[in-house]
Amino acid sequence: MGLRLGFHYHVPALLKEDEIYTPGYQAVFIDSLAPYCEKIICFLHSPHAEEAYQCSSKIQSKNVELVNIGLHGSVPQRMLYSRSHTAPLFERKDELDALLIRGPSPLLPAMARRVPELPKALLLVASYMDGVDSLPQPRWRKELIRLWSFWNESQQLKIAKQSLTFVNSARLYNNLHGSVPKLIQTRTTTISEKDIVVREDTCQRPPYHILFSGRITSEKGIYDILEALSLLSKQKVDFILDLVGMPENIEFMPELWSHAEKSGIRDRIRYHGFKSVGEELFSYYRQADVFIIASQSSEGFPRTIWEAFSQSTPVIATSVGSIPIFLKNGQDALLATPNCPAELAESLMRIFSDSDLRKRLIHNGRQLAQENTLDARAKEMIKKIISWLERT
Numbered sequence: 201m202g203l204r205l206g207f208h209y210h211v212p213a214l215l216k217e218d219e220i221y222t223p224g225y226q227a228v229f230i231d232s233l234a235p236y237c238e239k240i241i242c243f244l245h246s247p248h249a250e251e252a253y254q255c256s257s258k259i260q261s262k263n264v265e266l267v268n269i270g271l272h273g274s275v276p277q278r279m280l281y282s283r284s285h286t287a288p289l290f291e292r293k294d295e296l297d298a299l300l301i302r303g304p305s306p307l308l309p310a311m312a313r314r315v316p317e318l319p320k321a322l323l324l325v326a327s328y329m330d331g332v333d334s335l336p337q338p339r340w341r342k343e344l345i346r347l348w349s350f351w352n353e354s355q356q357l358k359i360a361k362q363s364l365t366f367v368n369s370a371r372l373y374n375n376l377h378g379s380v381p382k383l384i385q386t387r388t389t390t391i392s393e394k395d396i397v398v399r400e401d402t403c404q405r406p407p408y409h410i411l412f413s414g415r416i417t418s419e420k421g422i423y424d425i426l427e428a429l430s431l432l433s434k435q436k437v438d439f440i441l442d443l444v445g446m447p448e449n450i451e452f453m454p455e456l457w458s459h460a461e462k463s464g465i466r467d468r469i470r471y472h473g474f475k476s477v478g479e480e481l482f483s484y485y486r487q488a489d490v491f492i493i494a495s496q497s498s499e500g501f502p503r504t505i506w507e508a509f510s511q512s513t514p515v516i517a518t519s520v521g522s523i524p525i526f527l528k529n530g531q532d533a534l535l536a537t538p539n540c541p542a543e544l545a546e547s548l549m550r551i552f553s554d555s556d557l558r559k560r561l562i563h564n565g566r567q568l569a570q571e572n573t574l575d576a577r578a579k580e581m582i583k584k585i586i587s588w589l590e591r592t
Contacts, residue, residue: 206241208308210272227257241296242266269289279306282307289314331419364588386577386581407440411492426463439468443472481507491508493505515534534561
């Protein structure tokens, strides 16, 4: 008999005409696990009205069931009603062999503790503590968020010590190594084998299309990117910046437009909105001459880099988190110092002017994407979970 797996994360999902819809990166992740399981039961929130449009990707696998654990409200609301949110898991626990929880997540500790007898696997992809200082919040609120994040992380650690724990960054691995007995480093991606596209070269003629895709936030270095482009504009370089993704809040885009106006590059920016993982999103990578991400602080390995690699788009990134561990500067991507717009501008000029460099980055990046597809990582993860269950 195959594995009967429960899954929880805070990203919501909804049912439409008996089909499950959720944001694209979660849909492809669940679909990647499904071939190796007898059944997956997803314990997920329903979206609130403002985020329902993000649930745009259908889960294709027929052995996946959605269990609604309640509205995806604010973190305080979810914590206050954690008993209600975890009740559906308690009611269905006898149908499961194991529970996989992606974290960090507000309800991770409550979910794990509601079913103490059920074996758990964690997939940890970040730390809530890392982003507190850059939040656009008053100081007093930042400190409250910091205290809650510390509590959540300490509770998560207690669960991890008793679980099979996957992490997607060397930093998380190093932080947990020695404290978590069953610790495995993996890589998270949204790319399947069928998504790989071969292009030999880009930057054939100006205007050069520069793409940023993902969560549009200062943490991803979007203002550093704008400063770098302002430097290029002063050098009379012809370019267009394509922005694809979701702003961190409703105030962010007006602030970004104001910054771009002051930098003299407002008319060179195109905002395309949120695009779900899949063909529509990938088409923006294929139209791009270069992909850029300028994360300012530590993170795992951004899935957007894998997306760029898969579409044969050369990458410029900052040397933070697991990025310099997984990528060789000048071979797989160009890596710049974080918080340094001048280096980003220099890297862009190198991409535009050096065909041999571009072709090398494109080839090596695509090869890395082919070696780290969602299919391969999902099969490896389920194999590890089954092997762990057999030994417990």
